[in-house]
Amino acid sequence: MTPSKKLQLVWLRRDLRSRDNKALYYASLQGPVICLWLSFEKQWQKHNDSPNKIWFWHKNLEALEKNLETLNISLVTENLQDFNQAPKLITKLAQDLNCEAVWFNNVHEANEQQRDRNVAKACNDAGLACHQFDDDTLLPPGSVLNKQGLPYKVFTPFRKALYSQISPEQWQPLPPPVKQAPLTNIPECNPLPQLRPTAKHIDKNWPAGEKSAHKTLKKFIQEKSATYKKNRDYPALTGTSSISPWLTAGVLSIRQCFSAAVAENNGELDTGNEGLCCWVSELAWREFYRHILMQFPRVSRHRAFQAETEFIAWNKNAEHLEKWQKGQTGVPIVDAAMKQLVETGWMHNRLRMVVAMYLSKDLMLDWRLGEKFFMEHLIDGDLASNNGGWQWAASTGTDAAPYFRIFNPVSQSQKFDPQGTFLRKWLPELASVDDKTIHDPAANGSLFYDESAYPKPLVDHKQARAATIEAFKALKNG
Structure with a gap:
């Protein structure tokens, strides 16, 4: 491609970096660059994106803006509500700035794919070139x-x-773009929504910036x-x-x-x-x-990868769901993990598997309820990985755990937190309990167990496991 030296508009999405950014780098080879960020607050709420994640996006956007300034690349921000507003705004901005082309890196969710097809069509209709890159894989x-x-x-x-x-x-x-000549007549930015994270210490645990x-x-x-x-x-x-x-x-x-x-x-x-x-x-x-x-875009639309598992008769126990969300199931490893999630916006990967299997196999609640709750809190909430992990645990997805593979949460706790160090951090009410008892307080009798301090388990694991296996067997048998 022969450089034209005309202005290029780079639409940033989940690529908040100056280095190794395909759209940004290749646009800069064609001509001077101006960057655009669009906020879709209403759409993100529909997608259950957490305030923690969006706040983190904005903080990293601020850091990126400073990096881009050293390259004389300006950043324009606009606030929209829905994806369907993007084509008109992008083409108008590109035309107002006399841009030659629009550049962006692909994302793979179904709604985002449709939005990007609409943007590409609008660019084509307006006589603008549109360049897309597979940058996230x-x-x-x-x-x-x-x-x-x-x-x-x-x-x-x-x-x-x-x-x-x-x-x-x-x-x-790829390297970052080379420093370009300063641009003039840059449009004013619209301030981004002022969101507050629900989790604590995000800025200390994950400081923004490359x-x-x-x-x-x-x-x-x-x-x-x-x-x-x-x-x-x-x-x-x-x-x-x-x-x-x-x-x-x-x-x-x-x-x-x-x-x-x-x-x-x-x-x-x-x-x-x-x-x-x-x-x-x-x-x-x-x-x-x-x-x-x-x-398989159906997994973007709240559908099970294994279509036949759509017919599983999930329980509809709202109290069990609420107890799981609040970390009050009576299973220490589950409760500690859920408290870590809500307080920090992050959960250890082994624990993501444990709590997901507990919800879908012990409580026999629809995996989509857990998937949604995770997305509403995770700073790293990612549809592909989150959906894949939840469907693996629930035995509804690709490469899923066999339906009869059901973690025993107490055994998982004993194996991966043998001294109860993690449990004591997140469940201070169990801090004085000995290393054996802490994994399953209710199993040790009233001498060591005070239900007023810590609840009994919502279900008996052995009985719940048997019931779940029977439900899947019934599905397999038609």
Whole structure:
């Protein structure tokens, strides 16, 4: 493409970074750039996006604006309510600024895909070029197929195919744009909505900006990655990367993460340092769920991936749902995890599996209720990964846990928090209980157990497990 030196409009979405941003970089090669951010408050509420996540977006947008200023790239912000307002605003702004083209990176949810098709059509109708890039995945969704030319529905063969197809050139990050000449006649910005996070200490746990994100990534790769496979399942340890909020907001790119890990592992993907191999595999899970989201759009529409599981007779116990949400189930590992979620806007990955399986298998409540609650609180709420994880736990999704695989939450607690360190942090009412009793206070009798201090379990796990298995068997038998 021959540079035209005419103004280019880059529409930022979940790519709040100046480095390794395909739309921004390639637009800058064509001519001077101006960036646009659109807020869709009403639409985001419909999608259950949490105030924590949107607040974090805005803080990272402020940090990005400062980075862009050093490159003489201006940022325009506008407040809209619904996606259907985007085509008209974008084309009008591009025409008013005499832009040559509109550039943006793809996202893969069904509503967003339709919005972007409408924007591309509006640009075409207005005589504007529209350039789109697959920037949020290592390989374009739909490009990793089995021998029959069909999408993979199971993770392990998908990962093997991904590793065999991808080349080092495809995971190498791009540089930032070069500094451009200052622009004039920049439109005034509309102030963004002033949202407040519901969680505490987000700014301390995940400070905004690329500098903070890369510092955390580098520290993980150099200091924690070697023990990642060993420590990642223990919530009392800082054994995970903790980069998910920055990755979800696009402050870090998937290529930056992938390339950092592979470089540390001497270019290897699935051999070498077992901690790094395990972490790279987790990045591949993220990739897998994004490909599923694009290839099977029904999962964006509150539908089960396995269509037959739509007929499961989920319980409708509103009291059980409320107790689960408030961390009052009487199962310490579940309650501690839920309190961590509500207070911090984040939950340890092992615990996400435990509480999701408890809701869908022990309480036999519809997984969509849990998926929604997570999205309403998570700072790293991501439809593809959140939906994939919930459907895995509920045995309704792709590569799902077999319906008879049901975590025993007490066993999970004993295995991954053996001294009750995590439990005591989030359940101070159990702080003085001994290491054995703390995992299941009600099982130890009245001598050690005071129901006024901590509730009895909502259900008996053994009985609940049997009932859930029977419900799935009945479904299988028609």
